[in-house]
Amino acid sequence: MQLWALDRDGRVMYRHTVVLRMEKARPSVLGADLLDITLTDGGDQRPLLARPVWETWYRGVPTTPNQWAPLGTEARREWLDLTATGLRDRPADRTGGVHHLDGTFVTDQPGLHCAMAEALVGPGNYFGREWQAFKDCLGGGFGIATPFTLVWHDSHIARRAFEDDISDEGLTYFEEIVHLLERCGVTVELR
Template sequence: MSGPLFWRFAVVEEEGDERLFSALGVSDFFVAHEARKAAWREFWLLGCAATSDGWEKRNLVGWPGNIEVVIIDRLSRSIGSYYVGGSSIKGIRRQGGDRALVDIRLSGFFHRVPTVGAEGLWEDRRQGVPLEVAEWKVLSEIDRIAWLEVARIMASSSQGVDDLSGKTFVLDGEVIADSSSFYCAFGELVNGPAGYFGSDVNSLADCLSGGFGVVPPFTVAWKASSHSATLMGDDFDEITALFTERGVNLILE
């Protein structure tokens, strides 16, 4: 007899929590970093079982509409999701075997496109692999951007943390080679391993407004800041200007 199925994805309607169907996997969902522009795309949900009664009998034109493709962990909990607008089913094919599973091809609009680098990170997160400090340091720049993608989505899906002020964060500029490594390092300083506190200057501004662990006034002691400034260029100037504008006590060492 076959063992229990491990659902890795689910589809829910935008305005509800009910799972329309669960899936064992996906295809054409995660794309290369270079192709991550907002766009209409088609992708497959593989090994699906319906969890919403009668969906196969629906008029599939324009259904299911606005959805979230949810990442499911090994305990069947939602740990993140990607929004897909205006989705519709383009095809259904039966899988062999005794499971009565189907593959479903969906079309929809992605405002934020899932990147290939995030796929393996999601697998680690769903398996509950313990996170250690500075895991991101060994990643390439593209993979650090994927790291921030996953961190952002998990932060958005969590219950949130209390905003504190008055703290001092010591930032090691020797490990910062570009803006992606800054946001990985600073997110970790504020919210622990794989923590999130922005992935570009606009989202950093949003985080400074509250809901992500700390609000000004607080202090950032940026060690080896000249090293960071040389490698980061204009990004360094934008970040330090924003910190100053928002009332962060910035100490450049």
């Protein structure tokens, strides 16, 4: 069975598989040939975690920056999942220009990817949910292509947040993202 989260215009925001278990069955109070069945969700708690995100997206794809900011890490992941539902409506790539990343709320990996997407392609749009997807997006086809300039405001917040998130190469996630951007032709200004 699937649970479909729809926005107010009927657009499918997300599909979630729900696994139901029959907990008990007993003769129904409505008649001898009927059963009252108690079902429970045997799946994860994702719909409960996603509810505040779905409530925001119910009004439509967000157009205001940082609506994801007050959310916790798991809810930010849900936010990123919803950005991916609009992939079929990708705009043509544009190059060049200066893009400003608001680093105020970049305190975890999902937050970094939410902020990066907003800076590069606008609120509610997709530009990767994790390292590999972000790298793929930098190759073009997702609304922007290199070269361009990224001005990362309050970059010290992400630098501090990722100081213990060290890769096999000895770099923090923050450093890996900056190096990846630069290798792909992005001029990065950390402020």
